[in-house]
Amino acid sequence: MPYRFDLRDPTLTQALRRIAGAEIAAIRTLLDGAPDDAAVHGIRKRIKKLRALLRLLRGGLRKVQPAETVVLRDAARLLAPQRDAAVRVATLDRLLTADDGPALRALRAHLEAEAHAALPGADNPAAPPDLETLRAAIDSLALRAEGWSLHGADRRVLTEGLAQTRERARAAMRLARDRHSAESLHAWRKRVKDHWYQARLLSPVWPEMMKSIVTESDRLAESLGLHHDLHVLTLHLEALPEDILRPEARDALLPRIAEAQTGIEAAAFPLGARLFAGDPDEMAALWVKWWKLWRAQMA
Secondary structure (H helix, E strand, C coil): CCCCCCCCCCCHHHHHHHHHHHHHHHHHHHHHCCCCHHHHHHHHHHHHHHHHHHHHCHHHCCCCHHHHHHHHHHHHHCCHHHHHHHHHHHHHHHHCCCCCCHHHHHHHHHHHHHHHHCCCCCCCCCCCCCHHHHHHHHHHHHHHHCCCCCCCCHHHHHHHHHHHHHHHHHHHHHHHHHHCCHHHHHHHHHHHHHHHHHHHHCHHHCHHHHHHHHHHHHHHHHHHHHHHHHHHHHHHHHHCCCCCCCHHHHHHHHHHHHHHHHHHHHHHHHHHHHHCCCCHHHHHHHHHHHHHHHHHHHC
């Protein structure tokens, strides 16, 4: 089944177990295949979906949620070196033009070689991540997830989780607007991701209404993600010696990165203000009212 609540789930606990089980199974399948960039992206994406699910239901998982979220965070970090190396190449490709000279082409070849060196496997056993460590963490999580149970009324759990997610997103947006730093924008993006995934979970309660929220949340998260990728690329470029990154290439790239980040920020804040308008408690209560009306179809 897709990543969303379903009327066939008798309780919210069973929905939690079903959705978590499906995401964990998909991660294990990806780990059994080739650890290429597509697999790494898929694993990290499903880990984020699991974390958003646990945060939504945090009010009923007080003895489970904080610890399991940390487990998932640490699992994702095992894949960070490979992910970052691949993203540096993809981000550079966004900035290059047909008129760029040999210095930038040489830089791209260097970044591509770094990405290849980060691939784990028999031909590169020293490269991160430690896939066996990751497999063991996910296998252990799978066993624990089978016994996850929510405590408290479903309505209260959902209302509390939705309100906290919105409040944290609003607070992160305010901080990002005040600081305009790459770190604060990246922190905001994490909260936007939670909001996006949780809107996806609740999309069946009113598909026509939720579709635009899901779409625009995804758009905001993707743009903030690109902002972060540009920052990661900048930090990497600044650390490269001149024999790899020629001064003329540096002078060509850095203004392009700054311009791209400025454009992202100019569009992100108005979109975020619309998405996170409204009192968090009131908006959460409204979404849960829709959820109750949807569930009433099974009465």
